[in-house]
Amino acid sequence: MAKEIWAVGDAYEAYVGRWSRRVGKAFLHWLDVPGGRRWLDVGCGTGALTATILAVADPADVLGIDTSDGFLASARARVADPRTTFLKGDAQSLPLTDRRFDAVVSGLTLNFVPEPGRAAAELARVAAPGGTVAAYVWDYVAGMEMMRYFWDAATEIDPAAAELDEGHRFPLCRPEALRALWADAGLGGVTVAPIEVLTTFADFDDYWRPFLGGQGPAPGYVMALAEERRSALRELLRSRLAAGPDGSITLTARAWAVRGVAPDGWPGRDRP
Structure with missing residues (x-):
């Protein structure tokens, strides 16, 4: 299996970050969190969702957390707002105290976490009682067409490419699995919904070029060929x-x- 790389912000933006911003806006409207709240963006990457929170949700402040130094550097450069802080950290063990944030969100991250159940529990842990905990992932099985076309073509030429296909690898890209993950984390009122946007490429080169950037499973596969x-x-x-x-x-x-x-009254596990 080709090694997956998540480090170069500009290459990631060209590949999928630009489409994540569109989904993020619809996602935040769906959440409808009132203004003046404290937000946490887990797996913030290059800051696409963080910037969208600042633009449409009127937050008091936003903390973005990611494991990639390269992505964090891009996020700090792209998101210049005094309400925003970026911190290196792991979604499976957040370096944060319990019940701190009114809204805890994660965009396009949970599929790439080794133990998503631990990550969901951590997102729930740091949410204030009654706070919103939410995430979104691509529908790799069918609905993310730019990747579906890619992997269908790749596996026709090279059947071994199927082991890299996110639609096969990531069970969380299905609504039933997401619902169970949130329920198992102790969250109430769990709701799952599709969010669709159009991805328009200026021409074929605009579609193909981002696959040469090496960021993520498909581009990593292309560059290894x-x-x-x-x-x-x-x-x-x-x-x-x-x-x-x-x-x-x-x-x-x-x-x-x-x-x-997030429920009221569960035992705290505060961390320094």
């Missing part, structure tokens, strides 16, 4: 993606979102 096989994959994709009269390609990107409410 020999040039002949990489070219074959590129041309197969070109033949399958329908372009409009102006050459643009429009696909659907669907994410599954889950939210719940």
